[in-house]
Amino acid sequence: MRNLSFLVLITVLILSACGRPNIDEQTGQKTIRLAYLVNPTQSTHIMSEEFKEQVEEESDGRLRVELYPSGSLFPSDREAIEAVQLGNVEMTIPALASVSGFDRDFMILDLPYLFEDTEEAYSVLDGPFGQGLLDGLEDVNIKGLVYGENGFRHITNNIHPVYTPEDIEGQKMRTLESPVHTDVFNAFGANASPFAFGEMYSTLQQGTYDAMESPIALMYTSNLYEVQQYMSLTSHVYMPVALLMNNDFYESLEPDLQEIVMDAAEDYRENQRILSQEQNEEYMQEMVDGGLQVNDLTDEERQAFSEKAEPVYEKYEEMLGSELFDELNKAVEEAQ
Template identity: 80%
Template sequence: MRKFTFIILMMVLISSACGRPGTDEESGQKTIRIAHLVNPTQSSHMMAEAFKEQVEEESGGQLRVEIYPSGSLFPSDREAIEAVQLGNIEMTIPALASLSGFDQNFMILDLPYLFENEAEAYSVLDGPFGQELLDGLEEVNIKGLVYGENGFRHITNNINPVYTPEDIEGQKMRTLESPVHTDFFNAFGANASPFAFGEMYSSLQQGTYDAMEAPIALMYTSNLYEVQEYMSFTSHVYMPIALLMNNDFFESLDEDHQEILMDAAETFREDQRELEQEQNVEYLEEMKEAGLQVNDVSDEEKQAFRDRAEPVYEKYREMLGPELFEDLEAAIEEAE
């Protein structure tokens, strides 16, 4: 009975959040509903709150923002993106890997060991290459506003520290909802498969998965360090987030309101990246104090992972086309 009651309450919540029209015809006020997965202590939610304040203030209340964190409306990034695409909500802030199901060109950013550091990633993402990817989303009714940051991702597990691919041979590993991630972790030797983020804690706690991978701040704010013993700094992927909006909704706004949204999005990008970096330092120390065992992985050891990933690179070079790879390589060279 309690389970049934919970299901009914969730249906009412989703219906009330997604069923309201985006525009109040009498006042002309428009509501922007943002649904995302992370909890309120994570940087992307905190900066979404600042985004809300800026948009509402600069629009004189004509644009109203509602935020639904912690997967309260949708249990996965993919479902939240679909809701934005269909206009059931106006915005979401997913990890970029989930966008590959809507535009396969985003798969190129899921490949391992593309970027040496955050500055290089920012240069590529905020430059012409990254903007062209965002612009391509308009073909599927999604407006890509800006990139934010989840940061470099690291392998965690309950079995042993990871220094080489051999250390994760056969481990049941959860990956993001991206075929590229599943492919390269299988190439590393893991038994990899995607799984909804909202159910990760219980699946790790119950042993359904041995391992996963995540950036530092997300690991902490989702309490996943409580059900993982080891974190190895593999830095195998730099993962952005993206601030996404339903394109029809964006185009329905007057130019002043569009400009307000873009200005607030750019502020979100800069402040969220800065806060994410600060959280990484603070949260890593707190996880260590709580008992998480952390180990570095040397450049020589990372090379073994790169070597294992070569067939994956070739697969996606053929799938996506050499021109896209050449454009990315040129953008990386320019950033160096």
């Protein structure tokens, strides 16, 4: 009975946090509620604290920022984005794959082996191509501020090291909530299906899934390396995060407050990327020391994965249009 009462209390608190007005009628102070899945040790949260401090200080208290890490308001990126769209909270920082559920053009960035390295990815995302995608979100009442870093994603599993697509054939693989990711891993030969991130630890521990794929920092900060034996550095997708705001809320801000929010978001982008890469080095060593077996792949081995995904490229080029693919290819060429 106590457990039931506790759960009811938590539910009431969450609903009240989402549903209360975000403007103080007496002072006119506006509150930005920022919800995301990662825990307080990860770069997304650490730089969100700096975002909060900068916005509050530069706005002279006209804006207040409340942080809700660790999925405390929403168990999945999709639900957090939907809450932002509806105005139940003002901001979220999801992995980009979930954004494609609100604007399918973002599916193009879920395809594997688009970028050689992070600098190439930054150039494309921060340039006209990436900005054009963010601008398109305004049609669904979302303001795309900037891209942050989630990083290159790698395959982990509990069976054996992965060097070729044949090594994951038939494995039960958890993917992000993106049809592109699921299609890609099914093309690799896995038995792939999406699953909400918040329950991944227990799901892997119980053997419901054999494998998943994740950036290094998220693997470490969520302790998933404790329930996975092998990490193979496939670097199959570069996955950004995106700072998203309710567009109606953004438009309601005075121009100087809009500028403060955007400046803080841009500072977030630069500093979070640096911290993310620093954490990757530190966390990888700690996971190896903790018993995780890590293997790298050659360029030829990665090429074998890329070739397996060619039918997926064809499917989504037909769906999204060759013009969008041409724009991306041009942006990548200019970044090289």
